[in-house]
Amino acid sequence: MDKMQTTSIGGGKISFVDEGDGPPILFVHGFPLSHAMWQEQINFFKHCYRVICPDLPGFGRSESMDPSSGATLTMEALADWLVDFLGAIECESPVHFCGLSMGGYIGWQFCKRHPTRVRSIIACNTRAGDDMGNIRRGREIAARQVMVTGSKPIADAMVQKLFFQHRPGLTETSFYNQIHEVISSTDPASIAAGQRGMAKRENVSAWLSKLGSPVFFVAGQHDQITPADEMQQNASLVENAEYALIPNAGHVTPVENAPEFNSAVESFLGRFD
Numbered sequence: 467m468d469k470m471q472t473t474s475i476g477g478g479k480i481s482f483v484d485e486g487d488g489p490p491i492l493f494v495h496g497f498p499l500s501h502a503m504w505q506e507q508i509n510f511f512k513h514c515y516r517v518i519c520p521d522l523p524g525f526g527r528s529e530s531m532d533p534s535s536g537a538t539l540t541m542e543a544l545a546d547w548l549v550d551f552l553g554a555i556e557c558e559s560p561v562h563f564c565g566l567s568m569g570g571y572i573g574w575q576f577c578k579r580h581p582t583r584v585r586s587i588i589a590c591n592t593r594a595g596d597d598m599g600n601i602r603r604g605r606e607i608a609a610r611q612v613m614v615t616g617s618k619p620i621a622d623a624m625v626q627k628l629f630f631q632h633r634p635g636l637t638e639t640s641f642y643n644q645i646h647e648v649i650s651s652t653d654p655a656s657i658a659a660g661q662r663g664m665a666k667r668e669n670v671s672a673w674l675s676k677l678g679s680p681v682f683f684v685a686g687q688h689d690q691i692t693p694a695d696e697m698q699q700n701a702s703l704v705e706n707a708e709y710a711l712i713p714n715a716g717h718v719t720p721v722e723n724a725p726e727f728n729s730a731v732e733s734f735l736g737r738f739d
C-alpha cells in the first residue's frame with residue numbers, strides 16, 4: 467500500500483504520493499482515474515528516483531478546484547496547478563513528466579507553459595490532436611449525463627474500452643476491479659468538468675516539432691482509445707523522439723503490462739544519468 471500524504475493548494479486538500487530520492491518523476495494519471503494507477507511504477511522507480519504521484523483536483527482523494535456542476539477543468543489550468551503543487555511539496559528541480567492520456571494532454575501544456583520545469587516527457591497512450599466536432603459534442607452530452615446517472619455507468623462503460631479485452635481472466639484481475647471502483651467513486655461533477663476541459667484542449671500537433679524537451683512516446687499494442695499508429699506518427703514529428711510499443715496492453719499500459727512499461731521507461735531515463 468502506498469503512503470499517501472496531503473497538502474493544500476488554493477484551500478483545497480490534495481492527496482499525493484511522494485517517495486524515494488533522486489531525479490523527480492511526476493506521474494500524472496488519466497481520466498477519470500487516480501494516482502493508484504501508478505502503483506507498480508511507485509514500487510519500481512522509488513529506489514532510484516523521487517516518485518511524485520498526485521491525485522488531480524476532484525479525482526481520487528483530492529478536493530475539486532470548482533465543485534459546481536457546470537465547471538470546466540482545462541488542461542492549461544491543470545498544468546499551472548501542477549506547478550503550484552510542485553512548489554507546495556518543495557520540488558524545485560525539473561521533472562521527468564510521465565502522463566497517461568489526459569495526463570499527457572496536461573503534459574503538453576506543462577511543457578509549453580513551464581518549459582524550464584521539464585527534463586523530459588514520457589507521453590503514454592496520449593494524443594497531440596484535439597477532438598473532432600462529434601467527439602467534442604459527445605463529451606458535452608456525457609458531461610450532462612453523468613450528473614443524472616452518477617459515475618457507476620461511466621465506470622461500467624469505460625472498463626470495456628480501457629483494457630485489452632482479450633486478456634485471459636481480465637475481469638478477475640485486481641487492476642480491473644480497482645479501476646472500476648476508482649471511476650465509480652469519482653464525483654460526477656469532476657467527471658463532467660474533465661470532459662469539458664478535454665473537449666476544449668488545444669491541438670498541439672504542429673507545435674510538437676518545436677518541443678524543446680526529450681520525449682518518449684509509449685503506446686499500447688491494443689489501445690482502442692489512442693491507437694498505436696497515431697502515436698508512432700506523432701513520434702515521427704519530433705526530432706530524436708523515442709517510441710515503444712508495449713504488447714498485451716490496451717489504453718492503460720503502465721497497469722496492464724507494468725514489467726515491460728517499467729523497463730522501457732527505465733531505459734529511456736538511463737540516457738539522463
Ligand code: MLT
Binds near residue numbers: 495496566567568664
Ligand atoms: C484518458 O484515459 O485520460 C481518457 O481516455 C482521455 C480522453 O477521454 O481523451
